[in-house]
Amino acid sequence: MRIAIVHYHLRPGGVTRVIEHAARLLRASGRQVVVLAAEAPEDFPVPVKAVKALAYDEGKEPVSVSRLHAALADAAAAALGGAPDVWHFHNHHLGKNLALPPVVARLAAAGARLLLQVHDFPEDFRPYNYQRLRRFLDEDLAACYPSAPQVHYAVLNSRDRAFLAGAGVAAERLHLLPNPVWLPPQDGEAGRWPEGRLWLYPTRAIRRKNIGELLLWATLAEPGDHFATSLAPENPREQRFYRHWVSLAQELALPLSFDLARRSGWSFPAMVRAAHCLVTTSVAEGFGMAFLEPWLLERPVSGRDLPDITADFRGAGLALDHLYPRLDIPVEWLGEKPLRQRLVEGLRDLYRAYGLPEPTAEQCERAWAAWVREGRVDFGRLDEPLQTQVIRRLHHSAAARRMLPRRLAVPSPQTVARNRTVALGHYDLHHYGKRLESLYAALLAAPCRPPETLDAAALLHRFLQPERLCLLRL
Known part of the structure; x- marks a missing residue:
């Protein structure tokens, strides 16, 4: 079997890790594999062919569809000795390279067998990507989603499977193809936290990670507690929000450090092993590796639950009942009228960005019902100015602090041991390799027919339900 795995780049990150694991496993089972990306890193452990036309084209003139099609076909044939039996694309439809969706459509029309692995969706609060695709594809987003027996889709969670x-x-x-969980062997001693308890959020501090909620927990910290994020954001669009939280934490003298990986020089495993507990406050994930990886290093994880994501983990046997799905704040702290106004503005901005009609009063009420229960609003739905109001109130008022949980719930050592066994048994590399081989076999056995397209409007509707509104994602 000849397999071409395609992605825009191989920079460090989740998708690159998945590609590396897949290519290693496939080569170990005797498959011919090449990875096609815009650049070929020198230290990548599997064969890579550079296809410069695959690079991100934001702010640049997109390459022609014919040029990218020919470049991919030529590179794959040169590396594999012939056309691939399977083309395995990652996030082909995301709008990072506008010529790629039409190339995939051409391959489908020619009868090529395609696995389209979806990690993220332009419909999922990514209006910039969505609008780029709309303009390039003449409003035809369905072109991103070819449908034929020889075209299969792989997703990371049951929610995305239901939406597709x-x-x-x-x-x-x-x-359903969940990511494998793997950490390198322990390299040296764990980092040593000087004193007290380190609550580590092992993340790059971007908006959807809900960093304000980490400041809230630092505001509620007990003596000896210290909170930290591991990495600073790299995207220039994230810098304004990041600087705001750094400045507020310094102003209020919160027990909170940012960019711990750079400051300490510790490796990721060393940081994790130094922590008393791992924390996640994210409001959106594609897969949710933060809910799995800490157990492998025998560390608990606590914080905000994402039921759409963690339902699969619970189904596999992971114990996550100590997580909280909401962190409720009295609406009166913010005022019902300004809060409703901000909600309506947010929903209107979201729909306008996607070219949809103005939200109706009924849609706004549906969003409000998701935000507010019994006079309390979920802190994670708020944007930075509203979250800052809450944090300042908590910092200055002991009475306000008594209205919230005293601290994050930490699971027992027995739960940590059990979850480690589940993570290793259900999400390990061996199981991932078997799932991938089975998926390829089903794809190769499928007949070939002229492709149709999916209902792109139905997909957009599912992602943009008013109940999913979160201001940090606008």
């Missing part, structure tokens, strides 16, 4: 099924992907062409 609702848009028309047949069950036999739609596969």
Whole structure:
């Protein structure tokens, strides 16, 4: 079997890790594999062919569809000795390279067998990407989603599987392929926290990670508690929000450090092992590695639950009942009228960015019902100015602090041991390799027919339900 795995780049990150694991496993089982990306890193452990036309084209003139098609076909054939039996694309439809979706459509029309692995969706609060695609594809977003027996989709969670099924992907062409969980062998001693308890948020501090909620927990800290994030953001668009939180934490003298990896020089495993507990406050994830990796190093993880994501982990046997799905704040702290106004503005901005009609009063009420319960609003739904108001109140008022939980819940050592066993048993590399081989076998056995397209409007509707509104994602 000849397999071409395609992604825009191989820079450090989640998708690159998944590609590396897949290519290693496939080569170990005797498959011919090449990875196609804009650049070929010198130290990548599997064969890579550079296809410069695959690079991100934001702020640049997109390459022609014909040029990218030819470049991919030529590079794959040169590396594999012939056309691939399977083309495995990662996030082909995300709008990072506008020529890639039409190339995938051409391959599907030619009868090529395609696995389209979706990590993220432009419909999922990514209006910039969505609008770029709309303009380039002449409003035809369905072109991103070819539908034929020889085109299969792989997703990371059951939510995305349900959304694609609702848009028309047949069950036999739609596969749940959770990421594998793996950490390198322990390299030296754990980092040593000087004193007290380190609560580590092992993340790059971007907006959807909900950094304000970490400041809230630092405001509620007990003596000896110290909170930290591991990495600073790299995206220039994130810098304004990041600087705001750094400045506020310094102003209020909170027990909170940023960019711990750079400041300490510790490796990721060393940081994790130094922590008393790992924390996540994220409001959106594609897979949710933060809910799995800490257990492998025998560390608990606590914080905000994301039921759409963690439902699969619970189904596999992971014990996560100590996580909280909401962190409720009295609406009166912010005022109902300004809070409602901000909600309506946020929903209007979101719909306008996607070219949708103004939200109706009924849609606004649905969003409000998701935000507010019994006079309390979920802190994670708020934006930075509103979250800052809450944090300042908590910092200055002991009475306000008594209205919230005293601290994050930490699972027992027995739960840590159990979850480690589940993570190793269900999400290890061996199981991932077997799932991938089975998926390829189903794809190769499928007949070939002229492709149709999915219902792109139905997919957009599912992602933009008013109940999913979160201001940090606008």
